[in-house]
Amino acid sequence: MKTVSIVYFSGGGHTTKMAEAVVAGARSVVGINVNLLAISGDDITKGRYVNDALFAQLDASDAIILGSPTYMGDVAGQMKCFLDAGGSRWYSRGWVDKLAAGFTVSGGPSGDKLHTLQTFFIFAMQCGMVWVSHNEMPGDPNGKNRLSSYSGAMGQAGQEAPDVAPNAADKSAGVALGARVAAAVLRWNR
Numbered sequence: 001m002k003t004v005s006i007v008y009f010s011g012g013g014h015t016t017k018m019a020e021a022v023v024a025g026a027r028s029v030v031g032i033n034v035n036l037l038a039i040s041g042d043d044i045t046k047g048r049y050v051n052d053a054l055f056a057q058l059d060a061s062d063a064i065i066l067g068s069p070t071y072m073g074d075v076a077g078q079m080k081c082f083l084d085a086g087g088s089r090w091y092s093r094g095w096v097d098k099l100a101a102g103f104t105v106s107g108g109p110s111g112d113k114l115h116t117l118q119t120f121f122i123f124a125m126q127c128g129m130v131w132v133s134h135n136e137m138p139g140d141p142n143g144k145n146r147l148s149s150y151s152g153a154m155g156q157a158g159q160e161a162p163d164v165a166p167n168a169a170d171k172s173a174g175v176a177l178g179a180r181v182a183a184a185v186l187r188w189n190r
């Protein structure tokens with residue numbers, strides 16, 4: 001069995017819905033074990049994120065999919081604290097050659113959320129990971145790439161309840177990304 005971990009932060013529950021969609025996609029691939037790991041602000045003290053158990057699960061993973069809402073055009077502060085803690089894995093080179101991918105949710109159709117995916121991408125590159133794209137064609141408002149993103153899966157949700165937004169199309173983007181990463185893990189580790 002290969003393991004795909006989805007590690008994410010959600011302040012209001014919308015990104016949780018995307019994370020659950022990514023989990024469903026990864027679980028649809030035979031031979032894949034899936035972890036869903038939420039970042040909690042309770043694990044941040046004086047700006048430092050500490051959760052050894054969560055990092056141990058990521059160390060044992062073959063792929064790590066990163067998710068965050070877009071806050072002020074970037075990852076949420078809680079996620080940034082987690083990424084900074086991941087600097088220990090940059091130093092140890094412990095995550096070299098793991099697969100990586102990302103997803104985000106923002107209120108606007110753009111909302112500058114590409115920048116959130118780019119933050120994840122740069123983190124993954126610094127750690128020597130291998131980035132998996134979101135390989136879905138755009139153009140269908142009900143399709144798997146409604147928001148035309150190739151760097152990762154995007155969803156849109158503002159003031160609506162998390163049960164309403166991100167909508168079914170955006171969640172299908174999450175499902176597609178999870179399945180793509182899971183299939184890629186099996187090929188990468190053949």
Ligand SMILES: Cc1cc2nc3c(=O)[nH]c(=O)nc-3n(C[C@H](O)[C@H](O)[C@H](O)COP(=O)(O)O)c2cc1C
Binds near residue numbers: 012074109
């Ligand atoms: C502090 C804060 C900053 C935000 N900044 C942006 C932004 O830059 N662009 C945008 O489109 N939406 C922005 N939003 C809206 C959130 O991205 C959106 O509501 C998202 O669905 C929240 O996800 P969550 O419920 O998982 O926290 C912001 C929301 C908050 C609370």
